Amino acid sequence: MTRAVVFDLDGTLIDSAPDIHAAANTLMARHGFAPFTPEDTRSFIGSGVPHFISCCLRARGRPGDAALRAQLIAEFIDLYETAVTLTRVYPGAAEALHALENAGFALGLCTNKPVTPARSVLAHLGLDGHFPVVIGGDSLTVRKPDPAPLQAAVAGLGARDVVYVGDSEVDAETAARAGLPFALYTQGYRKGPVADMPHARAFADFADLPGIVATVLA
Numbered sequence: 001m002t003r004a005v006v007f008d009l010d011g012t013l014i015d016s017a018p019d020i021h022a023a024a025n026t027l028m029a030r031h032g033f034a035p036f037t038p039e040d041t042r043s044f045i046g047s048g049v050p051h052f053i054s055c056c057l058r059a060r061g062r063p064g065d066a067a068l069r070a071q072l073i074a075e076f077i078d079l080y081e082t083a084v085t086l087t088r089v090y091p092g093a094a095e096a097l098h099a100l101e102n103a104g105f106a107l108g109l110c111t112n113k114p115v116t117p118a119r120s121v122l123a124h125l126g127l128d129g130h131f132p133v134v135i136g137g138d139s140l141t142v143r144k145p146d147p148a149p150l151q152a153a154v155a156g157l158g159a160r161d162v163v164y165v166g167d168s169e170v171d172a173e174t175a176a177r178a179g180l181p182f183a184l185y186t187q188g189y190r191k192g193p194v195a196d197m198p199h200a201r202a203f204a205d206f207a208d209l210p211g212i213v214a215t216v217l218a
């Protein structure tokens, strides 16, 4: 059976918050709302687009407006596909993907970002060739922290021994519910202290990841 590493995307492999921030503020301006700070935007990321838009509306005093919410979700998804130019790969992440592949690991992706913008930003950054399986926030009827998307990624890879790598509380809960070890990247968009998040290992430097995966799966 294949050994595999499944990655979260936003805040884990890529710092995409600047693009998400720009898209959100385009939307806010279009609808006459005040812009968000980068910190506001980062705090809304991690649970997918519907949740992101709910956070935007709550912050602007319109939490119960279902029609506006549906409209903003559709417009945001429209903006999302080309929101790639401000996004950067975290230092050492691309090298870690190569090292893991060279060590024989299959690689998969399980993100709450919708699958079309996820594939678009992966291609823009030259990372798409690493991932035979990409599960996005709209791939199934449920999204993380439900374990089903992560389990679908694992099944798609045909893997048994798997580590999930992510940056957020949502990712830690997803891995726990899927019964998989979790490696926490500490430089992403988590909302609280590392100590409050269940994890097998935490790392701040991608150079450490291949060794961590080997140890966790030993």
Ligand SMILES: O=C(O)COP(=O)(O)O
Binding pocket: 008, 009, 010, 011, 044, 045, 046, 047, 048, 049, 052, 110, 111, 112, 113, 114, 137, 168
């Ligand atoms: O779209 C989001 O809210 C977050 O995406 P992620 O699951 O890749 O962190």
Ligand SMILES: [Mg+2]
Binding pocket: 008, 009, 010, 011, 012, 046, 166, 167, 168, 188, 189
């Ligand atoms: Mg993330």
